[in-house]
Amino acid sequence: MSLILSIGIGSAKIAPDKGGIWQDSDGNHINCHGGGILKDQNGTFYWYGEHRGVNAPQEGVACYVSKDLKNWENKGIVMRVSDESGAIVERGSTIERPKVIYNPKTGKYVMWFHHELKGKGYAAAQTAVAVADNPLGPFKPIRSGRVNAGKLPINLDKSLKPDDEKLKMEWWTPEWRKEIENGLFTFRDCKGGQMARDMTLFVDDDGKAYHIYSSEDNLTLQIAELDKSFTKHTGKYIRIFPGGHNEAPTIFKKDGKYWMITSGCTGWAPNEARMMWADNIMGDWHIMPNPCKGPEAEITFKAQGTYILENDSALIFMADIWNPKNLPDSRHLWLPISFDINGVPEIRYDGISTEAGDTKLYEIGEGYSGTSVNTAVFRANSVVTHKDNQYIAFYDPEGYVTLAKRKLNSDNWTIHKTQYKGNVKDGHNIISIGADGEGYLHVAFDHHGHPLHYAKSLKPGSLELGEISPMTGIDENNVTYPEFYSLSNGDLLFVYRSGASGRGNMAINRYVVNDKKWIRVQDSLIDGEEQRSPYWQLYIDENDVIHVSWVWRETWLVETNHDMCYAKSKDGGKTWLKSDNTPYSLPITLSNSEFACSIPQNSELINQTSMTADRDSNPYIVSYWRSEDSDVPQYRLIWHDGKEWKHREISNRTSPFSLSGGGTKMIPISRPRVVVDNDFIGVIYRDAERGSVVSLAHTNNGANGDWTTSDLTVFGVEAWEPSLDTELWKNERKLHMFVQKTYQGDGEVSLDKKPTSVYILETDINKK
Secondary structure, eight states: OBOOOOEEETTEEEOOOBSSOOBOTTSOBOOOEEEEEEEOTTSOEEEEEEEOOSSSOOOEEEEEEESSSSSOEEEEEEEEOBOSTTOTTBTTOEEEEEEEEEETTTTEEEEEEEEEOTTOTTSSOEEEEEEESSTTOOOEEEEEEOBSTTOOOTTSOGGGOOOGGGGGSOTTSHHHHHHHHTTHHHHHHTTTOBOOOSEEEEEOTTSOEEEEEEETTTTEEEEEEEOTTSSSEEEEEEEESTTOOOEEEEEEEETTEEEEEEEOOOTTSOOOOEEEEESSTTSOOEEEOOOEESTTGGGGGGOEEEEEEEETTEEEEEEEEOOTTSGGGOEEEEEEEEEOTTSOEEEEOOOBOTTSOSEEEEEEEEEOOSSSTTTOTTOBTSEEEETTEEEEEEEOTTSEEEEEEEETTOOOOEEEEEEEEOOTTSTTOOEEEEEOTTOOEEEEEOOEEEOOOEEEBSSTTOOOBOOOOOSSSSSOSSEEEEEEEEOTTSOEEEEEEESOTTSOEEEEEEEETTTTEEEEEESOSBBOTTTOEEEEEEEEOTTOOEEEEEEEESSSSGGGEEEEEEEEESSTTSSOBOTTOOBOOSSBOGGGOEEEEOOOSSSOOOSOOEEEEOTTOOEEEEEEEOOTTOSSOEEEEEEEOSSOEEEEEOOOOOOOOOOOSSSOOOOSBOOOEEEEETTEEEEEEOBGGGTSOOEEEEESSOTTSOOEEEEOBSSOOBTOOOEEOHHHHHHHOOEEEEEEOBOOBTTTBOOOOOOEEEEEEEEOGGGO
16 A cells, blocks of 8 residues: 555645645744634635744744645734733733634624643633634634533433532542542542633534533543524533543544544643544534544644634644644644545555655554564565565564565565464564575474574465475584575575574575576675674675675674684685685684774774665665764765775764674664665665654765765654565565564563554655
8 A cells, every 4th residue: 555645735736744844934843833814715824833842931833834734924912921921811821722713793802722820830821812803813812711600401301410429439449430530539529610721622613513522631622512603602501531641632524524633641742543423513423533644644644633624625623743842843733634435534644754755655464563583684684575576574473473464666565474483572583585586485484593484485486385394404403593685596695694693604595596406605604703793794795796894893892802803705605705806714713704894892893783785785784883083873884996995984873882782683774775776876774863753865976975964754763673575676676675663672572562563665866
């Protein structure tokens, strides 16, 4: 399913705002939050919202004006706080969620907002009303107070009035929740009026207006009817979802049915949207699933709804991406509301950055997310293409090995849960797949010092796997880091570590497609001599040259990583050469290794990153480490220009961190992946400094050129590391990546997280 979309607004098409700076006509970010929009009879839009300052009292309610919903002119403060002591809206008050409706009978513009009194925090829980003769104000406050004093909801059983002693009950117990449902706080607040915080307004087809607000200490929504002037309540109101803890209500009506979208109550932090519907606005309401679809739907795309704008046939969900440390910098997210085949509203979001160019995201299914087992950088491969079939592998939420395939350029995936499971709580136990020249799929999974778990598809193009079987039977009892690589004649290489961390060796098998069997190529290409381990990255270029680079690790502790070394083979891995074509004596050890770059221990040097080669078989390696005079690790490129090894920094990070200890680490940056095409070099990574999104650093001028970074997604991916369809890149220069938001506790700790969506992200490097 492709998540590409645009918003239809009348005859205009604008891209959804994705949390970037939205400039007004003066070039300033639109400072208009928690608000709503009024459209007049001339087609002019008035956007009212909170005007926020940084650690400063609010000035009042702002208004911006537009004819096309894209270009906005700042009209300043239209409802201003008063410096007069005791004024209805005194300076120092809190103003939230302002909404304006027009009353055609009185000719007045009526503004309602959540109002907290100066110096009272959030204890007042009042609502205020202001009126104006003009949509640009000035709006004059006429009242502030609680709602419907002395009145009870029409849908509350008055016989259930509790004893006041129950107000002393411990919160959140089952007994307390039952009393809340029965109206414990409603009865408590009846005399002085109901609390009213987050709110919106709604004018129905019959001209009646309603005030919808979070009440009863934000535990229960209430809907209150307004009088004919729209400035007072009639005393008629209902409670909906008592104890449901809803706030930020938004509402619209379609085909006679009322729909409301709210949020949970988690302060400034985003949470999962809720949806409900009713046939009668003052009748029974029914809960529905989260309407959000796409990356980070579980937190409403990092946003919280504020209003639903109806414009001609379009419905637009307006939301705020709150920045509590700098409220004026809070961003805006506007997305279209569509409807599924059953007429149920959906809010879809592609999650692609506006700077990503021609980039698409295809959703496949849900995967396990409690560790990085689906998203470790050393998956070779997570995605593989054979002819026009693309395959992907991942662990589903139950830990089953799951395979899927599609035709290239299609969004129709066939998904198959296999009979095999892995220990997903260990981030090492990745799935790697390869496709041989006949189209058989080869799968290795669940390895961290375990016996070989290898299976082959029952027939070419099939997702059904046969029985677990050996390859060669040699050194297959202690396998880690399984990787498949394709040769141009259709054969496969299988590379893995034989032995334990700190004293393992690099072994290589070859699948001979004509014989349909595996043979041994190397028992120990790189030998740690029982003293250390090589941690490698490998690439087979279009000339069938095998490139391998590695760091040495002296113990199982990551801080003992050191140096970047290199070797290549031109005969399928039988013999190995240095960069100058000098033959290696095998096995390769520390003493005879070619050093591509000397890096000391305790340099925050990471192991197992990636490498590639250009069309002339010149190798490129990416990694990260820190210089001796800095505590900030930087991404770095190491390459051979045909004459000598070179290296350079390609990032400008500012946040220090340190690598130490063993096991899978939760590190603020990912290990990188590199691709090269002529003078284009791209490095894919994730960095907490950039919001942990999928980022691409790139240059179009070779290794010595200037580098630019583009964020490809606007959603964070947490513990994700890049893996890609290396065969598709090598053969067609198409960049397809495995993307999933995953999590990782430090030191092999799994986290209790909900399943997350697995995607293929495609991006066109020619548009970079």
